[in-house]
Amino acid sequence: MIQYNYMLNWSEGDQGFWDKLEKVMQTLVMRPASKQANAIFIQLSFSQMPKDEAVKVREKIRSFLPRAVVAGITETLFSPQLGSYVQLNCTFFQNSKLRLMEYAGIPEDFARLGVEFGQKVAAMPDARAAMVLGTTDGNFDKFLDGFVCGNENVVVFGAMTGTVKDIGTGSSIITGALLGESNDKYYLMGSDLMPRGIVVVVFCGESLGVRADYVLGWKPIGKEMVITETMGPNVISTLDDMPAVDIYRHYLKVKPDENFVYNIAEFPLTIEREGCLIARVPPGFDEEGRIFFNGNVNVGERVRLTYAVREDFLHETELASEKMSQFAPDGLFIVACGTRSLFLQGEEHWETRYYQRFANQLSSCSGTGEIYCYQGQGGLLNCALIAVGFREGGNKSALSFYDEPETEPENTRMLLSTRMAAFLDVITQELEQSNRELRELAVKNEEASIAKYKFLANVRREIATPLKTVIRLERKIRKESTEDKIREYSRECHLAGEKVYGILGRIFDFLEMEAGDLGANEAEYRVSTLLQDLHNEIMDEVIEKGLAMVTELPPDIPSVLYGDELRIRQILVNLLNNAVRFTEKGSIHLKVTMEKIGPADVLLHFSVKDTGVGITPENFAEVQRVLSLSDDRPQNMLNEMGLGLNVTQRLLKLFGSELHMETELGKGTTCSFDLRQRVLNWFPMKQKNAPALRDDADRKPPITEEELAETWEALREIAAGQDMDSLDYMLETLDDYRLPEREAALLLELQTAAKENNWELIAKLVQ
Numbered sequence: 001m002i003q004y005n006y007m008l009n010w011s012e013g014d015q016g017f018w019d020k021l022e023k024v025m026q027t028l029v030m031r032p033a034s035k036q037a038n039a040i041f042i043q044l045s046f047s048q049m050p051k052d053e054a055v056k057v058r059e060k061i062r063s064f065l066p067r068a069v070v071a072g073i074t075e076t077l078f079s080p081q082l083g084s085y086v087q088l089n090c091t092f093f094q095n096s097k098l099r100l101m102e103y104a105g106i107p108e109d110f111a112r113l114g115v116e117f118g119q120k121v122a123a124m125p126d127a128r129a130a131m132v133l134g135t136t137d138g139n140f141d142k143f144l145d146g147f148v149c150g151n152e153n154v155v156v157f158g159a160m161t162g163t164v165k166d167i168g169t170g171s172s173i174i175t176g177a178l179l180g181e182s183n184d185k186y187y188l189m190g191s192d193l194m195p196r197g198i199v200v201v202v203f204c205g206e207s208l209g210v211r212a213d214y215v216l217g218w219k220p221i222g223k224e225m226v227i228t229e230t231m232g233p234n235v236i237s238t239l240d241d242m243p244a245v246d247i248y249r250h251y252l253k254v255k256p257d258e259n260f261v262y263n264i265a266e267f268p269l270t271i272e273r274e275g276c277l278i279a280r281v282p283p284g285f286d287e288e289g290r291i292f293f294n295g296n297v298n299v300g301e302r303v304r305l306t307y308a309v310r311e312d313f314l315h316e317t318e319l320a321s322e323k324m325s326q327f328a329p330d331g332l333f334i335v336a337c338g339t340r341s342l343f344l345q346g347e348e349h350w351e352t353r354y355y356q357r358f359a360n361q362l363s364s365c366s367g368t369g370e371i372y373c374y375q376g377q378g379g380l381l382n383c384a385l386i387a388v389g390f391r392e393g394g395n396k397s398a399l400s401f402y403d404e405p406e407t408e409p410e411n412t413r414m415l416l417s418t419r420m421a422a423f424l425d426v427i428t429q430e431l432e433q434s435n436r437e438l439r440e441l442a443v444k445n446e447e448a449s450i451a452k453y454k455f456l457a458n459v460r461r462e463i464a465t466p467l468k469t470v471i472r473l474e475r476k477i478r479k480e481s482t483e484d485k486i487r488e489y490s491r492e493c494h495l496a497g498e499k500v501y502g503i504l505g506r507i508f509d510f511l512e513m514e515a516g517d518l519g520a521n522e523a524e525y526r527v528s529t530l531l532q533d534l535h536n537e538i539m540d541e542v543i544e545k546g547l548a549m550v551t552e553l554p555p556d557i558p559s560v561l562y563g564d565e566l567r568i569r570q571i572l573v574n575l576l577n578n579a580v581r582f583t584e585k586g587s588i589h590l591k592v593t594m595e596k597i598g599p600a601d602v603l604l605h606f607s608v609k610d611t612g613v614g615i616t617p618e619n620f621a622e623v624q625r626v627l628s629l630s631d632d633r634p635q636n637m638l639n640e641m642g643l644g645l646n647v648t649q650r651l652l653k654l655f656g657s658e659l660h661m662e663t664e665l666g667k668g669t670t671c672s673f674d675l676r677q678r679v680l681n682w683f684p685m686k687q688k689n690a691p692a693l694r695d696d697a698d699r700k701p702p703i704t705e706e707e708l709a710e711t712w713e714a715l716r717e718i719a720a721g722q723d724m725d726s727l728d729y730m731l732e733t734l735d736d737y738r739l740p741e742r743e744a745a746l747l748l749e750l751q752t753a754a755k756e757n758n759w760e761l762i763a764k765l766v767q
Contacts, residue, residue, distance in 0.1 A: 001091065001092065001093050001094055001096070001330035001331055001390060001391065001392040002033045002091070002092050002330065002331070003089065003090070003091045003092075003330065003331040003332070003359070003361045003362065003363070004028065004031075004089070004090045004091075004361050005087070005088075005089045005090075005361045005362065005363060006024050006087070006088045006089075006090075007085060007087050007088075008020050008021055008024070008085060008086050008087075008088065009083060009084070009085045010049055010053070010084045010085055010086060011083075011084060018056075018060075021057065021060055021088075022060070024088060025060060025061065025063075025064035025065070026064070028064070028065065028090050029064050029065065031092070033092035033094075034065070034092060036092075036094060037092035037093060037094060038093055038094060038095055038096060038097065039069070039092075039093040039096055039097050039098040040065055040067060040068040040069065040090065040091070040092055040093070040098075041068065041069050041071075041090070041091045041093065041098055041201065041203075042061060042065070042068045042069070042070045042071075042072075042088060042089065042090050042091075043070075043071055043072055043087075043088075043089045043091075043131075043333070043363050043365070044057065044058075044070065044071070044072025044073075044086060044087070044088060044089075044189050045072060045073065045074075045075050045086065045087040045089075045363075045364075045365040045366075046072065046073070046074045046075065046085075046086050046187075046189075047074070047075050047083070047084055047085050047086070048083070048084035048085075048185065049074070049084055049085075049086055050185075051185075051187055051193055051195070054086075054187065054189065054193055055192075055193050057086055058070060058189060058192065058193060061088075068090075069098045069100050069201055070189060070190065070191070071100070071131060071133055071188075071189060071190055071199045071201050072133070072188070072189035073133050073159055073160075073161040073186075073187075073188055073189070073365065073367060074161050074185060074186045074187055075161070075338075075365055075366045075367065076161065076162075076163075076186075076338050076366060076367055076368045087363070087364075087365070089333075089361075089362075089363035091331045091363075091390075093203075093205070093208075093392065094392055095205055095206075095207055095208070095392050095393075096203060096204060096205030096207075096208045096392060097126075097204045097205060098201060098202065098203060098204070099120075099124065099201070099202040099204065100190065100191065100199070100200070100201055100202075101117050101120065101199075101200040101202070102190040102191065102194070102197060102198065102199045102200065103197050103198045104192075104194045104196070104197040105194075105196055105197055106137065106196050106197075107143070107198070110137070110139040110140060110142040110143040110146075111142040111143065111145065111146045112146070113143055113146070113198070114142060114143035114144060114145060114146025114147040114149075115146035115147075115149065116146075117143075117146075117147050117198075117200055118146055118147040118148065118149055118150055118151055119150070121147070121151050121154060121200075121202055122150040122151055124202060124204050126204045126205055126206050126208070127151070127154050127202055127203070127204050128154065128155065128203050128204065128205060128208045128209075128210045129154060129155040129156070129157070129202075129203040129208075129210045129212075129388065129390070130147075130151070130154055130155070130156050130157075130158075130200055130201065130202045130203065131157060131158045131200070131201040131203075131333070132144070132147070132156055132157070132158035132198070132199075132200050132371050133158050133159060133160075133161070133188055133198070133199045133200075134158070134160050134161075134188070134197070134198045134199070134371075135160065135161055135162045135186065135187075135188060135194075135195075135196045135197060135198075136160045136161065136162035136163060136294050136368050136369065137162075138232055138233050138234040138235075138296075139233060140160065140380060141233065141234075141295060141296040141379060141380050142233075143198065144156070144371065144373060144379060144380060147200075147373075148373045152374075152375050152376055153374075153375065154374075155210045155212045155373075155374050155388060156371060156372070156373040156374065156378075157212060157333070157335065157370075157371055157372050157373075157386050157388045158335065158370075158371040159335045159365060159366070159367030159368075159369065159370055159371060160294060160367045160368045160369040160370075160371070160380070161186045161187070161188065161367050161368060162186040162368055163186070163283065163284075163368065203390065205392065207392055207393050208390065208391075208392055209327070209390070209391045209392070210388065210389070210390055211324060211327040211329065211388070211389045212372065212374060212386065212387070212388045212389075213320040213321075213323070213324055213385075213386065213387040213388075214276075214372050214378065214381075214384060214385075214386055215316055215317050215320045215384065215385040215386075215387070216277055216279060216316075216383065216384050216385075217308050217312070217313040217316045217317065217340075217385075218268055218270065218279060218306035218307065218308045218313075218383065219306055219307060219308065220270050220277070220304040220305070220306050221304065221305055221306060221307050222251065222304055222305050223304070224302040224303070224304050225239045225240050225247065225302065225303050225304070226239070226240055226300065226301075226302055226303075227239060227297055227298065227299055227300060227301050227302075227303060228240060228241045228299065229241075229299065230297060230298065230299050231290060233296045233297075234292065234293045234294065234295060234296050234297055235290050235291070235292050235293070235297070236282075236290065236291050236293070236297050237288070237289075237290045239303065243288070243289025243290070244282075244289060244290055244291045245285050245289045245290070245291055246289060247305070248260075248263075248264050251267075251305060252264065252267060256285045256289075260285060261281070261282075261283050261284075262342065264281065264282070265281055265339040265342040265343065266307075266308070266339075266342060266343045267305050267306060267307060268280060268281045268305075268306050268339070268382065268383045269281070269282075269303045269304070269305060269306070270303065270304055270305075270306050271297070271301050271302070271303050272302075273301075273377075273379065274376055274377050275377065276377040276378055278295070278378075278379060278381055278382075279306065279381065279382045279383035279384060280293045280295060280297065280303075280382050280383075281293075281339050281382050281383055283368075293382070294368050294369040294380065294382060295369060295379065295380040295381065295382060296379075296380070308343060310343075310344065310347070313343070313344070314344070314347070314350050314351065317350075317351045317354055317385060318354045320354075320385075320387065321354035321355045321357070321358075321387070324355065324358075324387060324389050325357070325358045327389050327391070328358075328391060329358075329359055329389030329390055329391050330390060330391045330392060331359070331361075331362075331363075331389070331390045331391075332355055332359040332362035332363070332387065332388070332389045332390070333362065333363045333364075333387070333388045333390075334351075334352065334355060334362060334363065334364040334365075334385065334386070334387050334388075335364075335365055335366070335367060335370045335371070335385070335386045336348075336351060336352075336364065336365075336366050336370075336384075336385045336386075337366065337367070337369070337370055337381075337382060337383045337384055337385070338366045338367075338368075339382070339383045340383065340385065341366075351385060352364050355387060359389070369381060369382050370382070370384045370385075370386050371386070372384070372386045463504060467497060467500065467504070470493075470497055471494060471497040472728065474490045474491075474493045474494040474497060475490075475494060475728070475732060476728060477490040478490040478491055478494060479732070479751075480755065494540075495540065495541065495544070521564055521566060521567070522562060522563050522564050523562070523563075523564075523565070524560060524561075524562055524680055525560070525561060525562075525563065525565035526559060526560055526685075527553075527557060527558070527559060527560075527561060527685045528559070528685055528704070528706070528707065529565075530565055530568065530569055531551065532707065533569055534569060534572055534573065534576065534590070535549075536733065536736070537569075537573050537576070537577075538573065538576045538577065538580060538588075539736070541577075541580050542580055542588065545580065545583070545584070546585070547580065547583060547585070547586065547587060547588060548586070548587040548588070549587070549588050549590075550587055550588070550589045550590070551590045551591075551592075552589065552590070552591040552592070553592050553685070554592065554593055554594045555684065556594070556684045557592065557594055557684060557685050558602065558679045558680075558681055558682050558683070558684065558685070559681050559683050559684060559685040560679075560680040560681035560683075561602075561677045561678065561679060561680060562677065562678035562679070562680050563675070563677045563678065564655070567651050567654070567655075568675065570647075570648075570651065571648050571651055571652065571673070572590070572606065572608070574645070574647065574648045575608040575648065575671045576588060576590065576608055578645075578671075579608050579609075579610035579612065579669070579671075580610075582610065582612035582613050582669070583610045583611055583612035583613075583668070584612070584613075585611070586610070586611030586612075586668075587610075587611055588608070588609075588610050589607075589608070589609040589610070590606075590607075590608055591606075591607045591608075591609070592604055592605070592606055592607075593605045597676070600678055600679050601676060601677070601678055601679065602676070602677055602679055603674055603675070603676050603677075604674065604675050604676075604677055605672065605673075605674050606672060606673055606674075606675070607670055607671065607672040608670070608671045608672075609668065609669075609670040610668045610669055610670075611667070611668045612668050612669060613665070613666065613668075614663045614664050614665040614666055614667055614668055614669055615663040615665065615669060616665055617665075620661075620663055623645065623661060624661075645659070652673055652675075655675055655676075656676070657673050657674050657675055658673065659671060659672075659673050660672050660673065702737065702738045703734075703737040703738070703739060708739075708740075708743065711730065711733075711734060712766060714730060715727070715730055715750075715766040716766045716767070718730060719759065719762050719763045719766050720763070722759050724754070724757070727754055727762070728754065731747065731750055731751055731754060734747050735747065735751075746765055749761075749765055750762060750765050750766070753765065
């Protein structure tokens with residue numbers, strides 16, 4: 001394998017150019033490598049050459065080397081003084097093979113074309129690398145994504161040509177003086193010239209070795225900014241919810257004008273993808289403050305501005321070139337972004353020289369964007385340098401000698417920009433070290449906090465068990481005592497205990513959330529059971545305050561659902577308790593509506609409305625902060641209400657929902673939320689006798705036949721296990737309902753037998 005490079009200056013009407021091209025082609029044909037080559041690759045790089053002249057160049061090559069695979073683009077350069085030229089690089093491969101694939105025009109489906117081309121490459125067992133050349137388009141990333149799928153071990157490299165005007169957004173893009181030229185001068189070269197299209201050259205060979213360098217040189221600086229809105233695949237509308245172009249005003253004092261690209265090219269934006277830092281410089285903007293790129297950007301990605309120190313920038317390229325020299329390539333291809341020349345300001349030739357020390361016939365071109373994909377990293381790049389080395393045969397000895405690069409004379413005045421960049425570099429490194437130490441400290445503090453929360457959450461049982469025992473004993477005293485005063489004291493203690501138990505429950509729920517132990521526990525449950533449990537939880541206080549409790553359900557609500565009944569009950573109890581607490585007269589209205597959203601799914605809308613005092617505008621603002629979860633701790637002014645709302649909102653977030661509140665001072669408050677639930681039984685819940693459809697303080701609700709049957713079944717299990725605590729609870733629950741005559745009489749007998757601890761009689765009564 002051997003490589004030859006020629007640079008031919010062109011000017012209109014210059015016959016000398018064609019004479020030189022003729023001699024170059026004659027020389028290539030006469031070289032021994034031409035006759036021995038298994039494949040010939042010619043890469044063309046055009047600068048300011050009209051299309052008709054470029055076609056003549058292609059025809060001249062075809063006439064001398066008809067079997068050569070030809071590919072090329074027009075370069076995007078920011079140094080007009082370079083003039084017009086064509087660079088012709090010819091590589092003779094001794095054993096390898098080349099495959100050319102091309103598409104003329106704009107594909108209707110970039111992704112599908114990429115998959116089609118990629119499958120052809122994947123079918124080549126000895127494919128080692130692929131050069132991809134294309135014209136700039138906002139959807140070109142989709143082609144690359146499809147092309148590299150299944151070809152992760154193939155080095156994909158290349159360049160784009162054209163300007164941001166070609167992205168096809170339909171928006172009025174302003175590119176300024178730098179890229180304001182007509183797109184007519186940009187084109188691709190394959191088997192023929194193409195104004196728009198894609199050219200792929202695949203390099204195949206069992207003995208073909210390939211090494212690729214991806215060199216960036218810029219370092220992130222400043223805070224991360226989130227892409228909050230995009231327009232199409234490669235346009236950022238807002239960063240951190242502000243017009244994207246404003247970040248350059250804010251950080252660089254750069255106004256969006258005709259010099260926009262000149263002023264920002266030295267400060268690319270970077271996005272990290274799969275551990276690979278990818279740069280983006282917007283060559284255009286519009287009047288809406290959007291910025292346009294040649295590569296894709298996505299909502300939610302985090303970007304940062306970057307900077308570079310010239311000496312470090314060049315040194316990174318030098319280090320990469322030294323590693324490439326150890327590979328000892330026979331041929332070398334470099335693709336470098338034109339923005340690098342803007343930053344290096346006349347020193348950009350150093351980057352090519354580093355590689356020319358051991359590959360002096362290398363091919364170098366500059367495009368609008370660079371392409372590099374290998375082992376899941378890379379993509380359509382910007383501001384980068386890509387170097388790809390080829391060699392045929394086995395491993396070769398590393399090159400041990402090459403000319404040292406020239407060094408700048410000492411004792412010279414440094415440019416202000418160089419000094420400022422060096423200053424920023426040191427400050428950034430110091431800040432990174434400080435941030436690293438702060439992050440480590442934050443992690444340790446968080447671990448300590450989580451350990452504390454877990455410890456406190458684990459003592460829930462130790463506190464809750466004796467408190468529940470006290471509440472149960474108070475219930476027994478109230479039932480068994482014949483003294484009115486003792487019964488009154490017992491009732492007050494019972495209500496206070498239940499209140500404390502509820503507060504502790506919410507505190508421990510909060511601690512579990514802080515410890516990261518909160519999770520859903522979904523299972524089958526009956527809607528009637530959920531409503532009954534809610535009734536048992538709050539009706540004592542509802543009756544105590546003389547309020548009306550209204551429950552309104554859709555007539556076709558399914559009887560059996562699948563979800564986290566415990567958490568749903570917890571949410572509703574929190575809301576109902578708050579409603580009762582702040583309502584002195586009137587009613588509490590629990591309403592459920594339903595929407596069928598699938599063959600086995602419903603969306604339930606819950607609302608809890610009270611006729612209480614409402615919330616003042618000041619306190620409502622505080623409530624909104626609690627609901628936004630921006631405050632980690634509920635405010636003292638909200639007391640347990642704030643704690644309950646905080647826990648409720650966190651639970652709803654767990655299920656992908658959120659709490660909404662509406663309030664009017666003096667007229668009450670409405671809290672609502674939606675939950676998606678799976679339906680296990682579409683048979684409607686019986687509602688004609690459902691508990692708490694409308695409960696008044698002086699009236700017991702009737703019990704349904706289904707609930708009565710389930711209750712007696714539970715009593716039989718309790719009798720078999722002789723569990724007195726559960727028996728007391730069940731008998732007290734039954735006492736809260738209006739029972740049929742026979743069951744009411746049995747209840748009295750059971751209560752008597754329970755007082756006497758007569759399990760033999762209890763077992764007979766429940767049969």
